[in-house]
Amino acid sequence: MSLVTRNALIALGITIVLAGTIAYAINYLNRARINDLSTIENQLSIDTLSLETQFSLLEEAPCDSAASSTTLTGELADLGSRLSYAEDQLGSGNSQVVRLKEQYSLLEIRDYLITKQLAAACGTKPVTVLYFYSNAGDCSSCDKAGYALSYLRNTYPALRVYSFDYNLDLGALKTLITLLRVRDSLPAFVVNGKQSYGFTSLSDLEKKFPKGALASTTATN
Amino acid sequence: MSLELLAYPFLFIAIFFESFVLVTLLSKPAREARERAAANINGTSVLPSVAVIVPCWNEATTIGGTCDSLLALNYPKEKLEVILVNDGSTDDTRNAIARFAEHPQVRIIHKENGGKHTALNIGIAATHAEFVGCLDADSFVEPDALREIVPCFAETRVAAVTAAMSVHHPKNLLQHMQHVEYVLGIALRHAIASVNGLYVTPGPFSFYRHSVIKELGGFRYGHQTEDMEMALRIQHAGYSIENAPRARVYTKSPNTLLKLIKQRTRWTTGFLRNVTGEYRDLIGNHRYGALGMLMLPTGLLAIGSGILIFFLVLVEFVLHIINAFAIRTGIPLSYALVPHGSFSWFYFPTNYSLLLSIVTLGMLLSLIAIGKYVSKTPMNLKIGLISYMLLYGFIVPLWLMRATVDVTFGKYRDWRW
Missing domain, CATH: 1.20.120 (Four Helix Bundle (Hemerythrin (Met), subunit A))
Structure with missing residues (x-):
């Protein structure tokens, strides 16, 4: 050789x-x-x-x-x-x-429920955002929406953001989606129980929050 | 299919080639080459006669230094002859070399401009020395360089010997990068010569056995790369090309990007035209060993892969920037421009092509270190190393693409820079 x-x-x-x-x-x-x-x-x-x-x-x-x-x-x-x-x-x-x-989704749902229970018992008014996204390629603005929510969560630490993969095959999640009547038009947001769909800009997203909610969440922290 | 999958074969080939070079450096022929002693000028053995030809075309500013460094060579004066060939210079070269006219070791020839190969041939015809060397008029040699080269001709099959080139006084970032590249070239040339795979005998201080040059018919135009054409012809004729890794020679390098692109376009087009033209039968030919089976195919592949990987990286980078920009639109800059997330091993990137690239770069670094160590090349490589690693990959494709286009459309450019 x-x-x-x-x-x-x-x-x-x-x-x-x-x-x-x-x-x-x-x-x-x-x-x-x-x-x-x-x-x-x-x-x-x-x-x-x-x-x-x-x-x-x-x-x-x-x-x-x-x-x-x-x-x-x-x-x-x-x-x-x-x-x-x-x-x-x-x-x-x-x-x-x-x-x-x-x-993770189960943990989020449980935390969401505890938050609601605590709010009812203690008289607090936390701002909760349920964010539904999809990784199946059918949600072109989900990345933008996710980043904007990260910004809001970072800026307003008291804001409670829960992200869910809409297509995840999980009974509890499907029940939550049914109870909240969230359609498959993604991205979808449920801010303090009120549904909204689509993402255009951060300022539009902020308009979906109750008046003064973002300011008050900052103030509480 | 992911774009990065396209890069995998080329990264595997790069690692294979670098491994081959490293293994070859540890093999017996390379070890023996490193242990080879320089010629003893005070010994009893008869040293061969040597002529160094310096073709000059408008080299008034550097030719004096080049000739001085040759005359300072540590070699018996009666055995060393310097032939300055003024190839129809239009600047002050004639006057610059006139001061050597009376020197007993120097011969001066003036001729009409005909190209470097014609100047070399006139110089070769004017001497009876056993070995003839070539030194570009913008290069300078170390005093012991010739003593390192002469013993490499011990075997009669050796027709040519190359030196260890590096950049003469690198000043700007571009020259520092080239300096690193040249040091890498020292390691590569040293390893590949030990398996007779060299396909170029560079202008700065390559030497030839006079009888072989005469047998092969002297230098040719060689698509503006007469040194590459001659090396390929030597290999084609069955001779071998050696390397003297401690024979140090310094050459001026292009100091602007445009000049560098011009120089390297000439080299690359010369390679493509010679190898795919007259010498295409060498490619993949097992009779020519490492040259035919490894060096020439790898050289051709490197041109294609250099362009492809450049575009892949560019496309991925642009898409990433567009996506990052789109995602951050409307978000305050105070948040968008700051990296978020914790520094944790969890986020260590485990992208396969990225890790393969890191291994490739690591091996490249070790080859550069070996090149510096073997040749004992002075100068600090830090500035050059960082810029070479970060930037050179983005510059190389510029001349690879230009050369490929030129060869495809048969375009020839003026080679002077």
């Missing part, structure tokens, strides 16, 4: 090993991401359950537990960002991503 052939074969071997190592490293990191998400979700699930149990035990809403709920919402937002990134990396069809999204 000539030196050139021998070196070419070694180089081919190195190339295959490097390409394989990269593929393995990517797979390893993605699995670690999924595990990380699962851990966060499990912790959030326990926290939510704890809050619900606390709520039930005291029968009357412990109004000081509103603070706990706010913390949970912040953590939910961080989990949502991570889940969205994982979805970009692994694809929206990935079974683990879908499972995690289902769990």
Whole structure:
């Protein structure tokens, strides 16, 4: 075997090993991401359950537990960002991503319900936004709407934004959609129970909020 | 299909080629080449006679320095002859070289302008030296360069020897980038020469066995790249081309982007025209070993992939910018221009083509470091390295595209810069 052939074969071997190592490293990191998400979700699930149990035990809403709920919402937002990134990396069809999204949506619905219960019991008026999007390619302005909502959430931390994949096959989500009568004209928003559809600009989105709602949410924080 | 999938084959080939070069650098022939001792000018062995031809066309400002560096070569004076060929210069070159007229080692020839290959041939015809070298009139040699080159001719199959080129006093960013590129070239040339895969004997201080040059019929026009044509002809005739990695020579490099594009367009069109023309039978021909099976196919592929990857990156980048702009429309700049999200391993990008590119760049960096180490090339590479890594990939496609268009439409350009 000539030196050139021998070196070419070694180089081919190195190339295959490097390409394989990269593929393995990517797979390893993605699995670690999924595990990380699962851990966060499990912790959030326990926290939510704890809050619900606390709520039930005291029968009357412990109004000081509103603070706990706010913390949970912040953590939910961080989990949502991570889940969205994982979805970009692994694809929206990935079974683990879908499972995690289902769990995440359930957590969001539970947090939404607790928020409503706390508001009723303690007389607060939180501004909640339920945002329905689609990754199926049938929502051209969902990215813009998502970014605008991120801006609003960042600017007004008391604003409670819950994002849902409209097409997610989850019973509780479908029930929520039915109860709120949300049509499949996406993006869809339910701001304090009132539906609206489509996204044109941030200023138009802000008009969908109750008068003074954004200012008051800032003031409370 | 995702656009980035198109880049995968080229990234695999780039990694394969870089791996091949690194493995070859560790192989016995390359190790022996590095261990080869320079010629001992005080020894008892008889050193061969050598002539260095300097073709000049309007090189009044640099020819003096070039000739001075040749006369300072650490080589027996009676064995070294310098032939200055004034190829019909219209500037002050005639007067600039006149000061060497009385020097016993220097011969001056004036001729009508006919191109570099004609100047070289006149110089070759005027000497009986065993080895003839060529030095562009804007290049300067280290005193020991010739001592490094002569031992490379030990085997009779060796018809030519190339030196280790780098940029002479790089000043601006563009020249620093070229300096890094030249240092990378030192490693590549050193490795590829050890498996006889070189297809160019550059103008700055390449040497030829006089008898072989005569046998092959002297230099030709070679589509404005007479050094490449000669190298291909040497390989075609079954001889080999060696490299002396410590024979340092410094050359002036283009100081503006336009000049650089012009120079590299000439090189690339010369490569395409020579390789796909008279020497196309070398491509993929196993009789020519690394040259036929690896270097020429890779060289051709590199031109195509350079253009393709440039467009892929450009399209992806433009789409990303458009999308980012569209998403941020109407959002206050204080939020839109600031990156959000936490710095966590979770967000480490795991894009396959990106990681392949990082590996490719890593291997490239190691080759540059090897080139600097082997040749002991002075100067700080930091400025050049950063700019080379970040910017050069966006500049190269400019001449690759220009050259491809020129070759496709048969356009020839004036080569002077």
